Amino acid sequence: MARDDISRGQADRLRGLDEAARVAKTFEILAGEGSLWVWGDEDEILFTEDGERRTLLPVWPYAAVARLENAGEVDGEHAVRIPVDAFLTEWLPQLEEDDALIAIFPVEDRIAAKLTLAEFRARMTAALRLN
Template identity: 30%
Template sequence: MKGEAVRGFPPLPAEEADLWSAKPGASRALYLVRTVVAAGLICAWGDDEDTAVMADSEGRVVVPVWPHPDFAIREFGPVTPDEKPIPADLDRFLEVWLPGLAEDGYGVAVFPVGARIAVTWTPAQFASKVRAERAKLR
């Protein structure tokens, strides 16, 4: 699956993945917002029943998200029949996933690399960042 298109995602060159994985958290967060808005897609990790969760540095339960499945594979891979990247349409993520995360009291772990989360945002903060980026493009 690595390096192949995954349900709407174009292949991600390894050099680009290496470059962004090595960037500091603030740069990865900005890249994620810009990329998911441009593509209209976002990626989580899990199985057919559940989405993976992790704890941030303050012990909050968060759902990790990435701008491309290859980043998720780098973090949680390899892909198995039980676990894989979960691509999501960005609008569905905003309208369905985020309210569910808010209801559960979960945050959004933005672009973790080596278990280092770029930033943890509440669902409302994540939605606000996406809306602001979309407004810039109008």
């Protein structure tokens, strides 16, 4: 069962990790919790673009860190929980049609890693096997 109850201190510690550590920790948490978090509202999920105008889907390991990154931006937007298995089987094929990349655990416009869908799938599959 996914949890949304990490403390502000825990969230700040995760946000303070360097990029490589945020990537490693993200996959560890996603495998352990069985879900990931994106940002959106009742109708849409928030995508962003990088400097090369590639479509990015930001993902976070906990709702708390997603909220810290997006707080106060638009009324009605919130962290949206997606089970990892649904993300792999349903979301990745759709994201492929959109030619999107996965932005791992952005903090203040610093993305820990931009992964292709194949890279994300491989890393997530490996993390699930270890769990």
